[in-house]
Amino acid sequence: MTKLKVLQVVADGAAGGGTTFVLGLSEDLRADGRYDVEIVTAPNSYAQKAADDSGFVVHPVNFFASRFDFRLPFLLRRVVDKSAPVLVHVHGARAAMPFTFFSLKTLAIPLLYTVHGYHFEHKPWPMRQLATSAERLISARMDLTIFVSNSDRDIAIRNRLVDDDEAPVIYNGIGDRSRYTGPRDEKVADITYVGRLVRQKNPIFAVEIMSELRDAGLTMAIVGGGELEPDVRQRIAELGLTDHVRMLGPVSREVAIAAIARSRIYLMPSLWEGLPITPMEAMINGVPVVASKVGGTDEVVMDGETGFLIEDFSPKKYAEAIFTILTNKNLYEALSAASRTRVAVTFDRKKSSNLYMEQYRKILGA
Numbered sequence: 001m002t003k004l005k006v007l008q009v010v011a012d013g014a015a016g017g018g019t020t021f022v023l024g025l026s027e028d029l030r031a032d033g034r035y036d037v038e039i040v041t042a043p044n045s046y047a048q049k050a051a052d053d054s055g056f057v058v059h060p061v062n063f064f065a066s067r068f069d070f071r072l073p074f075l076l077r078r079v080v081d082k083s084a085p086v087l088v089h090v091h092g093a094r095a096a097m098p099f100t101f102f103s104l105k106t107l108a109i110p111l112l113y114t115v116h117g118y119h120f121e122h123k124p125w126p127m128r129q130l131a132t133s134a135e136r137l138i139s140a141r142m143d144l145t146i147f148v149s150n151s152d153r154d155i156a157i158r159n160r161l162v163d164d165d166e167a168p169v170i171y172n173g174i175g176d177r178s179r180y181t182g183p184r185d186e187k188v189a190d191i192t193y194v195g196r197l198v199r200q201k202n203p204i205f206a207v208e209i210m211s212e213l214r215d216a217g218l219t220m221a222i223v224g225g226g227e228l229e230p231d232v233r234q235r236i237a238e239l240g241l242t243d244h245v246r247m248l249g250p251v252s253r254e255v256a257i258a259a260i261a262r263s264r265i266y267l268m269p270s271l272w273e274g275l276p277i278t279p280m281e282a283m284i285n286g287v288p289v290v291a292s293k294v295g296g297t298d299e300v301v302m303d304g305e306t307g308f309l310i311e312d313f314s315p316k317k318y319a320e321a322i323f324t325i326l327t328n329k330n331l332y333e334a335l336s337a338a339s340r341t342r343v344a345v346t347f348d349r350k351k352s353s354n355l356y357m358e359q360y361r362k363i364l365g366a
Contacts, residue, residue: 003036007085011063011094013045015253017277018091018116021172023050028353038083063094073101087360092116096138110363113142117274118155136161143363148172148275151295170356171275173349178281180261189221192263194256194278197226202269204235211239212319223259225250261285265322273297280347283339290321306339
C-alpha cells in the first residue's frame, strides 16, 4: 500500500506543548500505517533531536534568522518539493506565515493550520494590528484552520479571522509517556512550576506566591529556562526565598514530568494560554493544579473539581488555594482522582490524532 506522506512544520521546536503535540501526532500517524511523516523544524532543537531519535526524516530550517527573512519561503519550497507530501500541516503562526508568500502560495497541495494559542491580543497596539492582519492572511491561505481550544476559536471569530462554520476544535491530548511510573517516596518539592521563563508564563509572579507561603514551610521547584531567568533569580534573592525555591533549569520532558509527579501541587499562573499540555500531565499523575483562570486553561482544569482557577493575579489568593488543598486530605484525594479521570476521558492523544486523521481524509478526499 502506498502511504500518504504528510509534512509537519513546527518553527522553534522548543520543548513545550506545541512540539509535544507535533511529535505525538507524528507517532500516531506512523502507527496508523497509512501515513509517512516528515518533520520541518529548527536546527539543533529539541524537536529535531526527538524526531531523529524516533526515526523520522527531519528537515532543519531556521525560522528565526530574521523576522523578515525573505529567503525562508524559498527554503521551505525546496523542502516541500524534495519531500513531495500530499498534505502540509503547519503549527503556529511562525511556521505558517511563509506559506502566504508567492513561492509557497502557488503550492497545489492542501495546507492545514493548527493554532496553538493566539498571542496578538497581548501585544501593544501597533504590533497587535500587524499580528491580527498576519493571522487573517494565514487563515485565508489555508485550506483548513483548526483550534486547540474553544477560547482560541472565539478569538478568531471575534476578530474575523475565520467564519463561524469553518472553525473545528480538536483538543490536544497526551499519551502513555506522560504517566510517571517511578518512585515517589522522595518529593522534589511541595509545589512545582514547569514552563519557559517568559512573560506569558508569569514566573516572577510564581515566586511572589511562594513569599506568601514562607511561614507554612513549603518548597517550590522551578523547572525551565528562558529570558527571565536572571530576573527570577533576583526576585528569589530579594524576597529571601533561597531556602524555599530551587531552580532546576531546562530539563527533558521526562525529567519535567517526574518533577511534577513527585510534587504535591502543580502551579501555572500564565497570563494567557492556548490549550496547555503540562497541566494535563500533572492531572494524569494525580497532582492537583492551581492555575490562572484564562482561556484554554479553563477548558483543562475544572475549578473546584480537579484543582483551583484563580481570577485575580493576587499572590495571596493563589497561596490560599494551595494551602487549602495541602491541608485537607479528603479534598486532595478527591481532586487527584477527578484529575486522572478527566484527562483519561477528555485528553487522550489517540482520540485527538484520530480526529486529525479524519480531517486529513476530508481534505484529501476533496
